[in-house]
Amino acid sequence: MNQTATYLGFVLDHKLNWKAHVERAVAKGTAAVLAVMRLTRPTVGMPHCYVRRLYISVVLPKMEYGLVAWYQPIRGEGRKKGSTAATDAMEYHAFVAPVKLRLNRTAMKNALRLASLPKSHPLNPLVSRCAxxxxxxxxxxxxxxxxxxxxxxxxxxxxxxxxxxTWAPRFS
Incomplete structure (x- = not known):
């Protein structure tokens, strides 16, 4: 029996722990990265500047959709798992922020956007109480x-x- 449901692009499970949605986001991001990699063949592929643009404009938004609901931001360094030297070098040479930093930055932007809601907004009391x-x-x-x-x-x-x-700006 299927224990998940999809609503507005989110995969919800019966425990609301977002595991199914995270797995789907990783799968979508991986599929998009593989599709972009097929465009980067050394002999007939696209130039690297266009591949970088595709990565930033297509792959990253697919991974970050609904980030504020399912992502738990990392405070400080976080845990190190294994060696990521090849990924770090690739991100450095492509002038792209590491995925963890980008996800944290997007989460911070969402937190600032929610904190700056006007008092008349229905989410304002909930956000201020959680803050x-x-x-x-x-x-x-x-x-x-x-x-x-x-x-x-x-x-x-x-x-x-x-x-x-009748308000009009005053010019001196």
Whole structure:
């Protein structure tokens, strides 16, 4: 019996632990990388500058879709697993940030975007509660996000709409 369901591109399982979605995101990213690699044959392939653009514009967004819901940001260095010298050299020469740093940066941007929601937004009370209170049990992805980036909630929210319809900027 299938224990997963797909909704808006997310794979949800009955325990909501995001394992099935992460596996699907890795599979999609791997398939996209392999497709891009087929375009990079030494004799008739694309130039490296175009391959880099494809990687940044196609592969990375496929891996990062819905990142704020399923990714747990890494504080500090994180754990080192095995040797990644070839991957590190490839990322360095392609001038692309390592995947862990890119995922953390995207998660930080999402945390800042959520923290700067106006007070009239329906998610604002939930986000501000998760930013100031880290619970011990039944933590949501927002709790994990603001635990990893504690200063992300210290942003100023500027109302972009004028207060009166007759408002006009004053020029001196």
């Amino acid at each position: 100031r209170l880290y619970v011990q049990r039944h933590r949501s992805p927002l709790h994990e996000l603001y635990n990893a980036f504690p200063n992300a909630s210290d942003v100023e929210t500027i109302d972009s709409t004028p207060t009166r319809l």
